[in-house]
Amino acid sequence: xxxxxxxxxxxxxxxxxxxxxxxxxxxxxxxxxxxxxxxxxxxxxxxxxxxxxxxxxxxxxxxxxxxxxxxxxxxxxxxxxxxxxxxxxxxxxxxxxxxxxxxxxxxxxxxxxxxxxxxxxxxxxxxxxxxxxxxxxxxxxxxxxxxxxxxxxxxxxxxxxxxxxxxxxxxxxxxxxxxxxxxxxxxxxxxxxxxxxxxxxxxxxxxxxxxxxxxxxxxxxxxxxxxxxxxxxxxxxxxxxxxxxxxxxxxxxxxxxxxxxxxxxxxxxxxxxxxxxxxxxxxxxxxxxxxxxxxxxxxxxxxxxxxxxxxxxxxxxxxxxxxxxxxxxxxxxxxxxxxxxxxxxxxxxxxxxxxxxxxxxxxxxxxxxxxxxxxxxxxxxxxxxxxxxxxxxxxxxxxxxxxxxxxxxxxxxx
Ligand code: GAL
Numbered sequence: 001x002x003x004x005x006x007x008x009x010x011x012x013x014x015x016x017x018x019x020x021x022x023x024x025x026x027x028x029x030x031x032x033x034x035x036x037x038x039x040x041x042x043x044x045x046x047x048x049x050x051x052x053x054x055x056x057x058x059x060x061x062x063x064x065x066x067x068x069x070x071x072x073x074x075x076x077x078x079x080x081x082x083x084x085x086x087x088x089x090x091x092x093x094x095x096x097x098x099x100x101x102x103x104x105x106x107x108x109x110x111x112x113x114x115x116x117x118x119x120x121x122x123x124x125x126x127x128x129x130x131x132x133x134x135x136x137x138x139x140x141x142x143x144x145x146x147x148x149x150x151x152x153x154x155x156x157x158x159x160x161x162x163x164x165x166x167x168x169x170x171x172x173x174x175x176x177x178x179x180x181x182x183x184x185x186x187x188x189x190x191x192x193x194x195x196x197x198x199x200x201x202x203x204x205x206x207x208x209x210x211x212x213x214x215x216x217x218x219x220x221x222x223x224x225x226x227x228x229x230x231x232x233x234x235x236x237x238x239x240x241x242x243x244x245x246x247x248x249x250x251x252x253x254x255x256x257x258x259x260x261x262x263x264x265x266x267x268x269x270x271x272x273x274x275x276x277x278x279x280x281x282x283x284x285x286x287x288x289x290x291x292x293x294x295x296x297x298x299x300x301x302x303x304x305x306x307x308x309x310x311x312x313x314x315x316x317x318x319x320x321x322x323x324x325x326x327x328x329x330x331x332x333x334x335x336x337x338x339x340x341x342x343x344x345x346x347x348x349x350x351x352x353x354x355x356x357x358x359x360x361x362x363x364x365x366x367x368x369x370x371x372x373x374x375x376x377x378x379x380x381x382x383x384x385x386x387x388x389x390x391x392x393x394x395x396x397x398x399x400x401x402x403x404x405x406x407x408x409x410x411x412x413x414x
Contacts, residue, residue: 029059056069095125098302133320137335139295187386270334335351337355383413387409
């Protein structure tokens with residue numbers, strides 16, 4: 001066979017493959033090692049069920065680049081079939097009347113029974129399902145390299161006072177105490193856990209969810225900024241602009257002792273072949289034990305003109321909440337299943353702890369939505385809060401000025 005005929009044959013085959021199933025275009029921001037591995041399972045599931053996954057990946061942790069890309073596609077009248085959107089933003093998209101109603105898939109697959117009651121309202125608009133959740137991530141984790149702690153003769157801290165003692169020892173031993181990236185959402189991720197630890201769950205709810213001006217302007221908030229400043233002094237000079245997964249790598253490579261990050265970090269440890277218990281540990285951010293800051297990833301589906309595409313979306317929604325997908329995806333992603341009754345055996349100790357903690361925290365009113373990860377407030381308010389935290393982090397602004405700025409920023413956006 002001539003080279004030309006071989007190439008022509010290959011092209012023909014490719015053409016027929018893409019005709020094989022209706023394309024379902026999916027926007028997401030899962031591009032780090034662990035994230036990409038997890039999302040490829042969703043792609044495989046969809047393809048195995050007769051559709052063709054069209055990848056619309058927009059790099060950038062926490063999704064702000066992805067959200068910008070989504071807005072411009074919707075404004076151009078060409079939305080993807082599905083997009084990774086979560087928290088109150090789901091309601092905002094639904095209000096525009098652009099989302100598909102998923103009630104028939106939900107009914108046929110028993111979502112009202114499968115999904116925990118306390119989470120259901122996040123995915124419904126005026127009582128109708130408009131989003132399908134994928135997982136539950138916990139935010140208030142601290143990832144630890146035990147070998148670095150050993151070498152420095154330091155104890156793993158459970159309070160901020162103990163943290164300071166340990167961090168000083170680690171620094172003295174020549175390691176970076178805290179691996180930190182330099183992006184507003186990463187700073188906000190630490191800050192909200194500090195607020196939870198210093199103020200407790202009731203205070204967190206008042207300040208970060210209800211946006212109560214008294215709580216936002218309180219002494220507790222000022223103390224939280226003081227703690228953020230203290231943590232910054234234990235980060236390295238190259239932090240600005242660093243991606244979160246590179247910070248995780250600093251921990252597993254033994255350059256740094258700790259990272260404050262949600263449990264998608266576990267996906268990075270796994271991809272690097274690291275084992276929990278020996279190579280790394282996951283403990284609660286100091287002073288937050290018993291509370292659980294949750295972050296639920298989900299997909300919204302945009303109304304389609306083409307009936308086949310609508311079918312494809314519904315197939316995707318259905319597959320996401322099946323036990324099989326909930327298991328493979330969450331094991332790779334570092335999160336836990338969002339539905340009840342998924343067998344526990346395939347999950348590691350960190351995930352099992354997380355599953356149990358969700359139930360326990362719900363019972364004690366300590367299961368709280370993450371502000372940093374789009375679960376607590378609208379994007380506009382979240383952006384205003386991020387600006388205040390980031391300005392403080394990147395300057396020598398005082399904690400009382402930052403506290404005042406926080407009250408004003410929230411007030412202006414409300
Ligand atoms: C979060 C998202 C996680 C993870 C992380 C870093 O907001 O919920 O799934 O991907 O960003 O990109």
